[in-house]
Amino acid sequence: MQIYLPIAEVSVNAFLLLGLGGMVGILSGMFGVGGGFLMTPLLFFIGIPPAVAVATEANQIVASSFSGVLAHLKRKTVDLKMGTVLLTGGLIGAALGVVVFNYLKSQGQVDLLVRLCYVVFLGVIGSLMFVESLNAIRKSRNNAAPAKRKKHNWVHGLPLKMRFRVSGLYISVIPPVMVGILVGILSAIMGVGGGFIMVPAMIYLLGMPTKVVVGTSLFQIIFVTGFTTLLHATTNYTVDIALAVLLLVGGVIGAQIGTRLGTYLKAEQLRILLALLVMLVCGKLALDLLIEPSELFSIGAAGGH
Numbered sequence: 001m002q003i004y005l006p007i008a009e010v011s012v013n014a015f016l017l018l019g020l021g022g023m024v025g026i027l028s029g030m031f032g033v034g035g036g037f038l039m040t041p042l043l044f045f046i047g048i049p050p051a052v053a054v055a056t057e058a059n060q061i062v063a064s065s066f067s068g069v070l071a072h073l074k075r076k077t078v079d080l081k082m083g084t085v086l087l088t089g090g091l092i093g094a095a096l097g098v099v100v101f102n103y104l105k106s107q108g109q110v111d112l113l114v115r116l117c118y119v120v121f122l123g124v125i126g127s128l129m130f131v132e133s134l135n136a137i138r139k140s141r142n143n144a145a146p147a148k149r150k151k152h153n154w155v156h157g158l159p160l161k162m163r164f165r166v167s168g169l170y171i172s173v174i175p176p177v178m179v180g181i182l183v184g185i186l187s188a189i190m191g192v193g194g195g196f197i198m199v200p201a202m203i204y205l206l207g208m209p210t211k212v213v214v215g216t217s218l219f220q221i222i223f224v225t226g227f228t229t230l231l232h233a234t235t236n237y238t239v240d241i242a243l244a245v246l247l248l249v250g251g252v253i254g255a256q257i258g259t260r261l262g263t264y265l266k267a268e269q270l271r272i273l274l275a276l277l278v279m280l281v282c283g284k285l286a287l288d289l290l291i292e293p294s295e296l297f298s299i300g301a302a303g304g305h
Contacts, residue, residue, distance in 0.1 A: 007240035008052040014246060016046065021060075021247035025254020026261065027274070036061050036192035037125075039247065041118055041281050044288075048243070050114040051105060054191030055232035055239045058225045060247050061192070065221045072215025079166035079212050082176060083219040086198075089177035090224035093184020098231040101189055105236065112289075117190050119286045125197075126278035133272035167208045167216075175206060180220065187221075187228045 003014040024039045036057050043053035072078050104110040158172035179201045186192055198217045202208045208216070233239040 003242065003246070005048075005052075005240050005243050007056075007238060008048050008243060010047050010049075012046060012048070012243075017243065017246040018250040020046070021250020022254035022257075023250075024247075025251035025256075026258035027254075027277070037118075037122065037190070038277070038281060040114075040191045041122075041285055043243075044115070045284070049238075050111045051101075051236060051238045052240050052243070054101075054114060054189070055229065055236060056244050056247075057191040058187060058232065059229045059239055059241075059244045060251065061225045062222055062229060065218045065225065069215060069218040069222060072218065075215070076166075077212045078215035078219050079164055079208070080216075080219065081162075082164045082167055082169075082206075082208070083216045085162070085173050085176045086180040086183075086216070086220040087223050089180020089182075090184040090187070090220050091180075091227055093181035093186075094188045094224050094228045094231065095184075096181070097185040097188025098228065098235065100185070101232075102235055114190060115285055115289055117186075119282055119289065121186075121190070121197075122278050122282035122285070126275050126282055129271060130275035130279065133275055137269075137272065167206075167212055169207060171206065179205070180224075183220075184224050184228075187224050188231070 001014045002011045003017075004011045020039065020042055024042070027038060039060070040050075040053050040057045043057065044050055048056075069078065101110060101113075104113050158174050160172050160174055161170055162173050163170045179198065183198050186197065198221070199213055202213045202217060203210060229239060
């Protein structure tokens with residue numbers, strides 16, 4: 001059943017979009033990730049223009065993150081004060097990212113930028129995750145005790161300190177704001193929530209307890225991706241609601257299935273499977289950039305998709 005996407009200006013099988021949403025929803029439920037960093041490249045593969053894929057996926061992340069943060073608020077595992085500081089940086093970063101995105105779009109280089117960003121980040125994140133998972137599996141087989149994180153590092157020596165009671169921290173607001181800016185820029189350019197960078201940064205850089213990291217990350221992601229979607233919709237007109245709704249329906253159903261499937265595998269096994277999947281998507285994107293396309297030229301309106 002073909003459906004015409006008015007903003008993307010392409011016809012796509014509706015069941016294919018539901019299936020993609022469901023597949024990424026399953027991965028989201030299994031691995032505890034938003035899935036934006038996998039969904040956006042998959043949309044590239046089925047012919048959705050990168051500018052539309054980025055803006056529309058940011059829209060979908062708002063809904064999935066909102067659902068997740070409600071559960072964490074009930075468990076009281078959200079540091080609202082830290083989330084607000086991260087959010088401040090995130091909004092600044094999102095605005096900067098959209099400015100860069102708009103400039104490159106006017107120059108006709110936005111597709112290349114988005115694809116290159118994905119190749120670099122997915123390659124780095126996938127490789128690090130794969131190595132870390134292998135080490136974790138090796139240690140679990142040898143019954144080695146997990147390494148303890150350092151409680152104090154260079155972050156604790158910076159000025160402008162603030163107390164975050166829920167996280168049990170007394171640190172400078174500079175690192176959280178900088179992390180927020182980076183994630184905001186990524187959200188605007190890549191159409192991701194940024195959780196795959198935010199979560200490790202909150203644990204290893206800021207020293208936050210793991211139990212409050214996910215909920216706090218989701219809290220700021222809601223507002224940053226919402227703001228990003230609004231900017232893209234009003235300046236680029238690249239948010240395709242028909243596409244977002246189909247992906248969202250598939251994602252909600254898939255997440256429920258993924259949550260159940262995740263209980264049958266160990267954490268180390270889940271992480272190594274996710275790492276392999278990330279590296280596979282990265283390889284496909286890199287291959288598409290290197291292989292000469294069948295059509296070397298395309299005709300389109302100036303400043304269009």
